[in-house]
Structures are given as structure tokens and as C-alpha cells.
Amino acid sequence: MVNKKMYQLGSAPNAIRALFAYGLARKAEIGEENVFDFSLGNPNIPAPDAIKQTINHLVELPSNLVHGYTPAQGSVGVRNAIAASVNRRFKMNAAADNVYMTVGAAASLTISLSALCQAGDEFIVINPYFPEYKIWIEQAGGACIEVLAQKDSFQLDIAAIECALTSKTRGIIINSPNNPTGVVYSKDSLVKLAQILNAHQEKQGRSITIICDEPYREIVYRSVKVPFIPTLYDNTIVCYSYSKSLSLPGERIGYIYVSERMPDSATVYLAVCGAGRALGFVCAPSLFQHVIEHCVEEQTDVAAYAENRALLTSGLSRLGYEFVEPEGAFYLWARSLEPSAEAFAERAKAHELLIVPSTSFGCDGWVRISYCVSKKTIEDAMPAFESLMKEYS
Ligand code: PLP
Numbered sequence: 001m002v003n004k005k006m007y008q009l010g011s012a013p014n015a016i017r018a019l020f021a022y023g024l025a026r027k028a029e030i031g032e033e034n035v036f037d038f039s040l041g042n043p044n045i046p047a048p049d050a051i052k053q054t055i056n057h058l059v060e061l062p063s064n065l066v067h068g069y070t071p072a073q074g075s076v077g078v079r080n081a082i083a084a085s086v087n088r089r090f091k092m093n094a095a096a097d098n099v100y101m102t103v104g105a106a107a108s109l110t111i112s113l114s115a116l117c118q119a120g121d122e123f124i125v126i127n128p129y130f131p132e133y134k135i136w137i138e139q140a141g142g143a144c145i146e147v148l149a150q151k152d153s154f155q156l157d158i159a160a161i162e163c164a165l166t167s168k169t170r171g172i173i174i175n176s177p178n179n180p181t182g183v184v185y186s187k188d189s190l191v192k193l194a195q196i197l198n199a200h201q202e203k204q205g206r207s208i209t210i211i212c213d214e215p216y217r218e219i220v221y222r223s224v225k226v227p228f229i230p231t232l233y234d235n236t237i238v239c240y241s242y243s244k245s246l247s248l249p250g251e252r253i254g255y256i257y258v259s260e261r262m263p264d265s266a267t268v269y270l271a272v273c274g275a276g277r278a279l280g281f282v283c284a285p286s287l288f289q290h291v292i293e294h295c296v297e298e299q300t301d302v303a304a305y306a307e308n309r310a311l312l313t314s315g316l317s318r319l320g321y322e323f324v325e326p327e328g329a330f331y332l333w334a335r336s337l338e339p340s341a342e343a344f345a346e347r348a349k350a351h352e353l354l355i356v357p358s359t360s361f362g363c364d365g366w367v368r369i370s371y372c373v374s375k376k377t378i379e380d381a382m383p384a385f386e387s388l389m390k391e392y393s
Contacts, residue, residue, distance in 0.1 A: 009135065015360045016040065016131075019345075023354045030352075036381035038369045039354045041179060041330065043247040045300050045372070051246065054294045058287060070289055072282035073273055074101025074255070078293040082255055085296045090228040098260050100272050101284040103252035105215045106132065108239030109173070112211050112256055113140035114275035115268065116237075121170035123211075124161060128154075128333075128361035130179055130213070142170065146362060154181040154324055154333065156189040158196060165200045171209040172197070176226060177216040177328025180361045180368040184220060184327040187227040194233035207235055207263070215241040215254070216329040218299055221306050224327045234261040237268070242292065244329075247300050253288040305330050308371040308378055315382045319389050330372040333358075336365050337392040347391065351384040 016039060023037040058066050073079070079096035086094045102108045109132075113123065117140040125133045127146040134144040147164045150157045161172070174193075176185040197208050212229045217240070220226060230236040241254030258269045276282055312332055316323060323334040334355075336344040341357035341364050348355050348367075358366035371378065 014131070016356050019354050019356060022349075026352070033380065035352050035354065036377055036384055037354045038371065038373065038377075038381075039356055041244070041370050041372060042249060043244055043300070043330075043372050044374060045247050045302070045304050047247040048295070048298045048300055050295050050298050051248070051291060054291050055287070058290050058294075066287055066290060068286060070101075070283050070286050072276060074099065074284055075286075075289050075293070078289045078296075079255075081293045081296045082257070086257060090231055092228075092230060093260055094257060095260065097269060098258050098265065100256040100258070100269070100276060101289055102239075102241075102254045102256060102276075102281060103284050104243050104249070104254045105213060105239050105241035106136075107252075107279075107281045107284075108241065108254050108256045109133070109211065109213060110136045110139070111272055111275045111279060111281055112237050112239055113137055113142065113171075114279060115271035116140075116171055116209055116211075117142040118170075120168060122166060122168045123170060124164055124172040126156060126161075126174070128180055128358055128363050128366070129173070130175060131360055131362070133173055143168070145169075148363075149181070149183075152324075154178070154183045156185050156193060158189060158192045161193065162196045162200075165196070165208075167204055167206070169200065169204075169208055170206075171211055173211045173213055174229065175213040177220060179216065179329055180331050180356070180358070181324055181333040182326025182329050182331045183324060183333075184224050184226055187225075187232075190227050190229060190232050197233060197235070201235070209262075209268075210236045212236060212238045214238055215244045218245040219302050219305060219330060220328040221302075221309060221326070226328065230257075230259040230261060234259065234263065236262070237272075242288075245300065246295070246298060248288070251285065251288045253284055253292060304375070305372065308373070308375060311375065311378045312369065312371050315378070316385060319382075319386050321385070321389065330370060332369040332371060334367050334369055336367055337389070339365060341365055341367055348388055351388045353381060353384050353388060 019039040027035045079099040082099045083094035119141045121142045122145045123137045124145045137144040236259045238257040243249035345357040356368040
């Protein structure tokens with residue numbers, strides 16, 4: 001006998017992964033260059049040179065220094081380095097004991113949700129949303145409450161969020177730059193969000209935490225600024241990952257930053273440590289903790305994504321596609337050419353275009369096109385996008 005819920009999760013197809021697997025099989029069949037795979041958010045920009053140099057240096061050190069256990073929450077060295085970087089960049093006052101090292105944003109979020117959630121608590125997500133949020137919230141014992149983003153702009157709908165607040169609201173997940181829409185939430189909207197949450201906290205006598213899911217923080221275009229939410233709202237936890245910002249998705253390294261401005265920051269940090277322990281997420285990969293300690297201020301050069309973005313948006317708008325102008329991340333959120341996004345993505349497949357229907361993110365009528373691919377893939381895909389458009393003309 002197995003846990004029925006886990007069995008169902010394991011056997012339910014993840015549509016994005018299924019599309020990616022289909023792409024691999026199709027490439028083997030007709031040649032890699034003939035399949036235009038825009039399914040996954042797997043960064044194609046190489047990690048910065050400093051990462052390789054640091055790894056080369058570290059592996060020559062005594063094995064136990066590099067590969068041994070660290071404290072459960074991560075080595076003091078890396079947590080100090082991250083706290084110092086947060087303080088320098090955002091004028092905060094973080095210390096090592098505000099930082100918990102994790103295996104990427106997925107673990108940062110599951111730990112944070114488990115640390116905060118008591119049975120029946122509600123967590124708000126903004127639809128469209130990263131599909132795993134619902135699974136992680138429910139696994140922590142909470143209820144996932146979906147609030148639609150604003151129509152067309154996909155910015156936060158503050159009035160709708162306010163309507164969704166109840167006596168059970170425990171938190172809200174904010175993901176900016178956003179997957180799947182590429183939107184960066186405006187400072188104005190985040191200030192308003194802070195106002196309604198502060199008012200609701202006071203009215204209910206209960207704390208509401210913003211959980212910032214930030215794996216795309218550094219991937220922005222045209223010098224767009226991503227507001228740092230802990231400077232706008234005290235009751236905030238940041239879930240960060242180096243998967244996208246340093247192109248290290250397979251290394252599984254990230255952190256949780258429990259803002260020192262939270263009224264009960266020390267208690268929340270201990271609950272994070274407890275949740276990490278309960279979930280078995282202790283001592284994130286030691287080699288990469290050391291790498292991050294040395295490379296905490298490194299950045300990938302997002303120029304290639306910017307070039308892809310320009311190529312894709314100009315090409316698709318010339319062909320008559322409509323989309324949200326992306327300000328960050330590496331996703332283009334384009335309007336489906338028929339009401340059913342799934343039917344549209346299926347028709348795209350016949351042109352060897354692999355794009356993700358918006359139903360994977362909780363809504364219909366749109367598709368996500370990941371442009372963390374080679375420039376050549378985008379150039380070569382244009383005739384396929386053109387013939388797809390012709391089918392609807
Ligand atoms: N949150 C969002 C919005 C993501 O897009 C992803 C990955 O694509 C994750 C979390 C998980 O990131 P990680 O690979 O660091 O666990």
C-alpha cells in the first residue's frame with residue numbers, strides 16, 4: 001500500500017515535463033534542428049566563469065572541508081556572505097541567522113510554507129501561477145486561494161486580493177519577475193498590497209506573510225527595477241534560488257531569507273529550521289554552499305536573453321501575434337489563437353513548435369513561450385510560427 005495522494009501526484013502527468021519529454025523523443029526522430037522546443041525554463045546562458053574557477057579551486061582543498069556536512073541551516077560563511085550582500089544591495093540589516101540554505105526555490109517554498117502553515121490556513125496565489133504552488137501549499141496543510149491577475153496587463157489586482165482576504169489568510173506568494181507572464185510587479189502595486197495586508201493584519205490580529213518567490217530577480221530588461229518587498233512590508237520571507245540567476249538549476253542551491261523586520265523574526269527562523277529538519281532539507285550541497293560564498297556577487301550576462309526577447313517579440317508581432325511585453329524572466333506570454341490554449345498548443349505541435357498552454361498555470365486562452373534557447377532556434381522557428389498563424393487567418 002502506498003500513500004494515495006502521493007501516488008496520484010506521481011502518476012499525474014506534469015504537462016510541461018510531458019511536453020519536454022515529447023520534444024526529446026521527437027528530436028531523436030526527426031533531428032534536433034527540426035524541433036523548436038520552447039517548453040522548459042532551463043537557462044541556456046552558461047554559468048559565469050568565476051563559478052568554474054571557484055569549483056576548480058575548491059576541489060583541490062581537503063575533501064572534508066569541501067564535501068563534509070555543514071550545519072543544517074548552511075555554513076556560517078555562506079550565510080554571512082548572503083546577509084552582507086542583501087544588506088549592501090537593499091539596505092537591510094540581515095545576519096547569518098536570517099538565512100537558511102536550501103536546494104533551490106522549490107525547497108525554499110516548501111520549507112517556508114510548512115514553517116508558517118497551520119491546518120486550514122489560506123495562502124493566496126496570483127493566477128496564472130507556477131503550478132507547483134498548489135501542491136506545496138496543500139502538502140503543508142493549507143488551502144490554495146487563487147486570485148486573478150489584472151486582465152491583459154497581468155499586474156496585481158489589489159482590489160481582488162483585498163476581497164480574497166479572510167480570517168484564515170496566512171500568506172500570499174508573490175513571484176516577480178513572473179513565471180509565466182514575464183511581468184515585474186510595479187512598486188506602486190506592491191505598496192498598495194502592503195497597505196491592505198497591514199490593515200487586514202491589524203483588523204484580524206493575525207500575521208499575514210508575503211512569501212516572495214524570486215528566482216528571476218536579476219533577469220530583467222531595459223533597466224527595469226524589481227522592488228525588494230522586505231523594504232515595503234515587514235512580514236516578509238524571501239525564497240531565492242541560483243537556478244536561473246547563475247544558470248545553476250541542476251546544482252540545487254538557494255536560500256530562505258527571513259526578514260529581520262518581521263515582528264517575530266527569530267521565531268519564524270526557528271520554525272524554518274524546524275520545517276527544514278522535518279522535511280529532510282538540511283545541509284544543502286556543501287560544494288555549492290562554498291561556491292556561493294565565493295561568488296555571491298556574481299551575475300550572468302543577460303544580454304543573450306535580451307537579444308532573444310527582441311528577436312521573438314519583433315518576429316511574432318510582425319506575424320500578428322499578441323503578447324505581454326516581458327519585463328523580466330525569460331518567458332513570453334502570448335495570446336492563444338483560439339479559445340482553448342490546449343487545442344492551440346496541439347496545433348502548434350504539428351508545426352514542431354513546443355509551447356506550453358496556459359491551463360498548466362491555471363487559466364485558459366494563453367501560451368507560454370520560454371526563450372532561454374539559442375538564437376538560432378528562435379530564428380528557425382519563425383516560418384513555423386508563420387504557418388501556424390496562417391491556419392487561423
Ligand atoms: N518558482 C518559480 C516561479 C519557478 O519558475 C521555478 C522553476 O522554474 C521554481 C520556483 C523552482 O526553482 P528551483 O529550480 O530553484 O527549485
